[in-house]
Amino acid sequence: MSALESSLLELIREASTRLADDVWQGLVSAYRSETEDSRSKAIMRWILENQVTAAAENLPITPHTSSMHFHVECPAGTDRASLTEAARVAVANATKDGLVSQYLVDPISGKSLKTNVGVGMPQVHFAEAPSDALRIRLLMKGNGAEGAGWQTVLPDVSITAAFDLPGVRRAVLEALIRIQGRGCGPGVIGVGIGGDRASGMTLAHRQLFRGIGDRNSVRVIAQLEKQLLEDANNLGIGPLGLGGKTTLLGVKIAAESSPKESCYVSISYLGWTYRRQGVELTPDGEIKTWIYPRTSNYEIPKVATSAPKKVKPVDTTPKRRPRTAREALLEDARDKAIRTVDSVSAAKASAKGKKAKKATKSATSSSRSSTAAKKTAAKKKTKVAKKRTTGKG
Amino acid sequence: MTALELPAAVPTMRELHVGEQVALTGTIFTMRPAVYEYVHDGGEMPFLSEGSLIYNASPVGRKKGKKWTIDSVAPDHSTPLDSMIKELFVRFGVRGVIGRGELGKPSLEACRQYTSCCFHTIAGAGPLLASHVKNVNEVHAIEKLDPSDAVWELEVEDFPIVVMIDSHGQSLHDMIRDVSNRRLLNLQL
Known part of the structure; x- marks a missing residue:
């Protein structure tokens, strides 16, 4: 195995066994934010425990894997064919090592491709590097996450979304309602605005390479990202779609130019199994640095209670405009009338109450006398019985 | 968290309610779409007994000598198998299916009719779920199928699952979908 091939295998190993620090911190803060003793809290804990077990x-x-994407940034004149070949060898070796399950088949014959290397798979994309550094990023998606992707064209009458930013917001929320818990939620949603069907989807897909806490440099888009993250976590879909506060860890949006009649909104999704990492390589193919900071120690926070938020007491008294003279006169008159009616009815009720009390008193006295009569009758009977028994004896 | 021991009796299943967290202990059997189709075509599953649970999963394991050990056992989507779940209840007296993803009307009706449940476990969490497997009793049909497609008989302890459909005709996914749709309307877009 060449140095490049073994570096790429190491990249696959790192991406599939260890979540990068930003993802881990995102999951930890999601765990913290869930309500104590809730189902969603338990699920978030299981998710964190899974990483601890996997790392150990x-x-x-x-x-579970359904696609692997290598994104290469290379200086001009790099031998792209040998880089692609190295990626294919690394994927075959990773499958042999059990890092990736056997997932690839030939769609025509249905025959399984044991090494996960086939026509166009794994995908290797190239871009010209701004400097002479060789950087390779890897993204691995599962079946659920890939299937959760969606695309629509604005204006879209079926979801009442116009060709504007509120329309984009509506479309992304519609996608989330469709996704629910599929694709190992909570995850990150990548959104591509504009372009065409293919380029929009690629743009959405590329957003998943951004850091969890990253915001778009364009202010309007950054605001939309923030707004959508808030909206998503208010939907109540929660981890795995089983209810809770954390539906998403992040929303990453980017825009491309768009034809004036229609705007494509493309959505790509990746769940908490966020297998994404990258390396910068030396010219010999050795690993120089990791692009995404690694976590030295996966530790689940013991005290998981988030600081209670201070809530301002809400003023619930209804706010009214001052009364006009006419209104005041009418209302006061009405109040007076009600008061007099009340007092009259109260007087009547008290009079009735006195009568009723008298009636109950007499009833109780009569019942007492009747019980006394019964008792004496019973005594007489027993006496008679005793006499009879004595007579017989 | 409710503890559930297998084999599960009808009254126990009736006590489980949608959204409940359950710690499962006992023997479960993994099944893949290929095996579902085999059952659908009239195939027999002699090792399944009344009150057992099926787990839709493709395990990743290793054979050391004669013994299998398990590295990872993440759940598969139950959604494509929706129409075939009832057959397991009818023919083998299975009391539940564990998996991931939404299930629709056919499973909802089958669970009500046969006092059974459908469960959801943590999607993707292969190593965590494998750590709850205490022993691999046997791997059935391994000679005919790929290891991941075979029927693995797993002895599990405190295996974490959530009730997705209960025997009273309730579905957690339907509830969450309703909640999220209502909240979407409240956003007043």
């Missing part, structure tokens, strides 16, 4: 035993956080 050097196992992939999930074996």
